[in-house]
Amino acid sequence: MPWTKVYVDKSEFEKAAQLQKEGLRGLTFREALKEATSQMMEKDERVFVMGEGVDDPGGIFGSTAGLHKKFGKNRVMDLPIAENGMTGVAIGAAMAGMRPIFVHMRMDFLPMCMDQIVNHAAKWYYMTGGRTNVPLVVRSIIGKGWGSAAQHSQALQALFMHIPGLKVVMPSTPYDVKGLMVSSIQDGNPVMFIEHRWLYEQIGYVPEEIYTVPIGKGIVRRQGKDVTVVAVSNMVYEAMKAVQPLEAEGIDVEVIDPRTIKPLDEDIIIESIKKTGRLVIVDIGWKTCGVSAEIAAVVAEKAFKYLKAPVKRVTLPDVPTPNSPVLEDAYYFDYKRIVSSVKEMFREI
Amino acid sequence: MVKNKKKTKTVSKKSAVNSISAGVLRKLYETILRIRRFEEKIIEVYPGQDMKTPVHLCIGEEAIAAGVCIHLRKDDYIFSTHRSHGHSIAKGSDMKRMMAEFYGRKTGCSKGKGGSMHLCDPENGILGSTAIVGGGIPIAVGAGLASFMKGTDTVSVAFFGDGAMDEGTFHESMNFASLKKLPVIFLCENNFYATNSPQSARQPHDNIAKRAGGYGMPGIQVDGNDVTAVYEAAKEAVDRARAGGGPSLIECRTYRWKGHVGPDCDVEKGCRPRDEHDMWLKKCPVERTRKLLLDKKAMSEEEMKRLLDKINKEMDEAVEFGRSSPFPDASELFDDVYFSGGK
Numbered sequence: 001m002p003w004t005k006v007y008v009d010k011s012e013f014e015k016a017a018q019l020q021k022e023g024l025r026g027l028t029f030r031e032a033l034k035e036a037t038s039q040m041m042e043k044d045e046r047v048f049v050m051g052e053g054v055d056d057p058g059g060i061f062g063s064t065a066g067l068h069k070k071f072g073k074n075r076v077m078d079l080p081i082a083e084n085g086m087t088g089v090a091i092g093a094a095m096a097g098m099r100p101i102f103v104h105m106r107m108d109f110l111p112m113c114m115d116q117i118v119n120h121a122a123k124w125y126y127m128t129g130g131r132t133n134v135p136l137v138v139r140s141i142i143g144k145g146w147g148s149a150a151q152h153s154q155a156l157q158a159l160f161m162h163i164p165g166l167k168v169v170m171p172s173t174p175y176d177v178k179g180l181m182v183s184s185i186q187d188g189n190p191v192m193f194i195e196h197r198w199l200y201e202q203i204g205y206v207p208e209e210i211y212t213v214p215i216g217k218g219i220v221r222r223q224g225k226d227v228t229v230v231a232v233s234n235m236v237y238e239a240m241k242a243v244q245p246l247e248a249e250g251i252d253v254e255v256i257d258p259r260t261i262k263p264l265d266e267d268i269i270i271e272s273i274k275k276t277g278r279l280v281i282v283d284i285g286w287k288t289c290g291v292s293a294e295i296a297a298v299v300a301e302k303a304f305k306y307l308k309a310p311v312k313r314v315t316l317p318d319v320p321t322p323n324s325p326v327l328e329d330a331y332y333f334d335y336k337r338i339v340s341s342v343k344e345m346f347r348e349i
Numbered sequence: 350m351v352k353n354k355k356k357t358k359t360v361s362k363k364s365a366v367n368s369i370s371a372g373v374l375r376k377l378y379e380t381i382l383r384i385r386r387f388e389e390k391i392i393e394v395y396p397g398q399d400m401k402t403p404v405h406l407c408i409g410e411e412a413i414a415a416g417v418c419i420h421l422r423k424d425d426y427i428f429s430t431h432r433s434h435g436h437s438i439a440k441g442s443d444m445k446r447m448m449a450e451f452y453g454r455k456t457g458c459s460k461g462k463g464g465s466m467h468l469c470d471p472e473n474g475i476l477g478s479t480a481i482v483g484g485g486i487p488i489a490v491g492a493g494l495a496s497f498m499k500g501t502d503t504v505s506v507a508f509f510g511d512g513a514m515d516e517g518t519f520h521e522s523m524n525f526a527s528l529k530k531l532p533v534i535f536l537c538e539n540n541f542y543a544t545n546s547p548q549s550a551r552q553p554h555d556n557i558a559k560r561a562g563g564y565g566m567p568g569i570q571v572d573g574n575d576v577t578a579v580y581e582a583a584k585e586a587v588d589r590a591r592a593g594g595g596p597s598l599i600e601c602r603t604y605r606w607k608g609h610v611g612p613d614c615d616v617e618k619g620c621r622p623r624d625e626h627d628m629w630l631k632k633c634p635v636e637r638t639r640k641l642l643l644d645k646k647a648m649s650e651e652e653m654k655r656l657l658d659k660i661n662k663e664m665d666e667a668v669e670f671g672r673s674s675p676f677p678d679a680s681e682l683f684d685d686v687y688f689s690g691g692k
Contacts, residue, residue, distance in 0.1 A: 048498065074498060080528070085487040085521025092491020092505075095476045096426065098498060115518075119481045120488065128469040129460030130685035132476045164686050188691030 005204070006173055006221050006240050006257075013203045027206040029199045030062045032174035036181035037064065037101065039210050041071055044099060047185055048075040050090060051103030051139075060103050061141065061200055083109050087116035087138070091190075094136040095124070099185055107140040107194065108154045121190040122165030135188045137181070142196045142233075142284065145328060150320035155285035157232075160192045161262045161294060167191045167215055168262040172236040174204040176259055179213030187215060196234040196284060218265035220272070224254035227278040227342055230269055231255060232291055235282040241335035246342055253342065261291055269295065270303045277308035280341055287315040309348065314341050366577050371647035373419065377576050378638045378648065380415035383660050384435040385635050387444060390664040391434075391451070392612040399672070402451045402464035405432040409574075409606035412634035413538050414439035416579025417506060417599075420587040421474070426492040426505040428485035429478040431466045432538075432605075436508050437478075442470040444663060448671030455681075456674040462685060474503075482543070483509060483516030486535070490522045493531035493596070504532040504590040512543030514560070515551055523564040523598070532590035534583070535561075535598040538573060544609045545620045561598035573601030574634045577641070604629035 007013035017024045027035065041047045048071075049064055055078050059065025068076035079086050083104070090100040104110060110117070117138065125133045143153040160168045167189055171177040177195070184191040221236060222243055231239035236257045243253050254272050258265055273279055279299055281292040292313040299311060314337055322331055369377075388406045395404065407414070410432075418439035421427065429436040437447060442458065450457030451465050459469050459477075466480035476492070479485045489507030496503045513519055514537065526533045537557055541548045548555065561568025567586075571578040579601055586597035606629070608615030616626045642648040648656075 080521070080524055082517075082521035082525065085490075085518045085525065088484065088487025088518060088522070089491040089494055089525060092428075092488035092493070093495040093498070094491070095488070096492040096495035096505075098495045115481060115484060116487070120479060120484055124477055125688050126685050127459060127463045127467040128471075128477045129457070129462045130688070131459065131469050131471050133688035133690075135688075135691070167687075186691050188688040 004219055004221070006236060007202070007204050008237055008240050010203050024205050025208060026203050027174050029174045029177050029195075029202045032178040032206045033063045033181060033195070034065070034067070035206070036178040038067060038070065040182060040185050041067070041075060043210065044185070046097060046099040047101065048077065048098060049101045049103060050077040050079055050086070051105070052079050052081050053105060054078060054103055060105055061197065063200070064103065083112040084116050087113040088120065090136055090138075091116060091121050091124070091134055094134045095132050099135050101137045101139060101185065104138070104140040106152050107142050107156055108151045110138070110140055110156060113138075117160070117166070117190065117192075118163055122163045125189070126165060133188050134190050135185075136190045137184045137193050138190065139193045139195065142194065144196070144198055144332065147323040147325070147328070148321065149323040153321040155283075155316070157192070157194050157261060158285055158290045158294070161291060165190065166262060167260065168194065169215060169260050170194045170233045171213075171259060172199060172233055172257055174202060174206045176213050178206055179211050180215065180259065182210055183212045183215050186212070191215070194233070198234050202237070213259070216260050216263040216265060218256055218258040218260070218268040220268065221255040221257050222253065224252040224276070226252040226276055227280060227345065228254045228256060228269065228272040228276045229280045229282060229338065229342070230295055231257060231282040232261065233284050235284055238335040239282055239338055242338040242342065245335075245339045249343060251342060251346060264295070264298070266298050266302065269299065273299060273303045274306050277306055278345060279307065280312045280314060280338065280345065282314045282338055283316075285316060286318050287313055288318050290315055309345050312341050312345050314338055366641065366645075369577055369580060371645065373580075374638075374642055374645065374647045377415050377419060377580065378642055379656060379660075380419070380439050381411040381576060381635055381638055382656065383663070384411040384414060384438050386657075386660050386664050387434060387438055387667075390668060394668055395612045400451050401453060402466075403610050404451070404465050404612065405610050406607045406612065407432050407435040407605065409629065409634070410538055410540060410603045411435055412576035412638065413536070413573045413579050413601045413603060416576045417534070417536055417583040419580065420583050421506065422503070423473055424503050426474045426476065426489065426503065427508060428476070428489040428492070428505070429468070429508045430482070430485060430510065430513075431478075431480040432510070433468050433478045433508070434465070437468045437470060437475060440470070440475055441473045442468065442475065444667040445670035448667040449674045452671040452674070453676060454671060454674035455677040456670070460681070460685070461677045483513040483518040485509065486513060486516075486522040487518050487525075490526045490531060490533050493526060493533040494529065496532055497529065502532070502591050504534065504587055506534045506536055508536050508538065510543065511537060511539040511541060511548050511557060512551075513537070514557055515543070523561070523566070523596075526596040527564040527566045530593070530595035532593070533596040534586045534590055535596060536583075537598065537600045539600050539602050540605045542605070542609070542621065545615070558598060558600040566596050566598060568598040568600070570600045570602065573603035574632045574637060576634060576638050604632075606630065
């Protein structure tokens, strides 16, 4: 299916497009995101975009570029740099009938909004006994490389995964980013919509019409029988790159992309483990209390008896992001680490 | 308490009194009295230990809620704080559902999930209340932004205390509301204390109303225990906001008679000076309004007695409703975490 497929690079997509000839429209992740936003703004006048720089020439790495010309500056609204207060403004507008999409160019700016996101947006529906909901989408982008360092590259998804009342979405493909954006706008709850900057150039099949991808449903990106690799966000691509080298070693990898980490599609992971008996979790965040910790805990509680080997976690080390390229190389990892971790798992048994 | 020497702008009491009709004065008095009796009812029943919610009483501050909310329509928004009983009553909330909420019952305005600090009444423009100091201010501005974007003329009132003036959200909200000329009224109830910390220990100047100038919006300071002054200032601000003239800041100077939380007075504990407390007791908003009504012959003693009887009966009924309502089922713990009607 073209919409479940991960195209690791552009040439792979072009090859597929050629085979299909018609009906395989390719868009980048960035274009798909912008298209979802634009189409939803056309369809629903309650939808608007707010954020510092959303109407500047760069347009949030291109994901909102030019939208202000189409919809005007009231619906594509530049903001003062006041993250917490503006989150409150977005929450109030959402409660009073609007559908704001609040965009943060870096995820590192979200800790300043914690009061409004955690104390207010997440709890409001519950505190009011279900009488006032908060249909809010908070987009944030994780940076990486070129010395982005400790305050321009954080992957803080685990902080939000901890909070009841929030949903946390981490799309990896152009198809999913469009469908999940549509779902997030329509959801009616506060949705943390987390994008990795390095996904923006990824290309894939994206239908022109509006469609949804369900929040809370993962997807098997590749079927395999020996080991389950659950990979988040852009790690899906690294996991896919690890497939062949591992196949050469005789290890058949199943790759699962949860797409949403809250609610987490536990079933798809557990079903896979029943088959493979082995689990490697690959996250773009830190290890301690991270996404990988939660997934490992769920599996320990609910699928322990199917495990043939201890769970392995491939994550960032528990240190802030460094600047120097040498230190960056030591900090980040790619598919080779996934390959070696899987091989290690088989050697240990 | 900080002594106020330099006044920003004050409403002339005489002119205010003369321009307010007897009918409006009666309504104001009724609301003030209702809030007072509601809070006193809580004090009465609280020792029963079955109202298990932290109550932040607004006795002494009733004139503000009354003087502001009388200008609001049902579809106007108010966003309140942990000290929100008076605002909800003045906006027209059902006191039975409020009491039921305090008793943790299913029939409560927030189905027993919120308690005293999280009152809500969406049909009356109360989308919820927050107990994080300063937390509701930007949310009120957001509701104002929604009115602006939808092209309606509803206004949004953010009630907060002098403690919230110290929060970043206050400044961020003032800046944005003024920038976009949003229909918001920033209503500071300055009771001179944040919990037990006096204003002078937290702020270099006693100039809350003046801070509006820095954001290019009108600011006014009024005697918050004088309902006519509050009425006039709020009328001007609400009218301006509704007409598209943008936000205003109103500082109402007042005093809470009870402690920060709970039914007792904290003066015995040494939290506030006795003479200061006693001085404010003499400025009782109920008594002042009552006198005004009698002076203007807007209401007779006999009518006042009948009104009190009616209100007392309402309170008994509200408590009875709360106490006799069913508790939520334990399984409801898991309800209302997520909204499920999205589209």
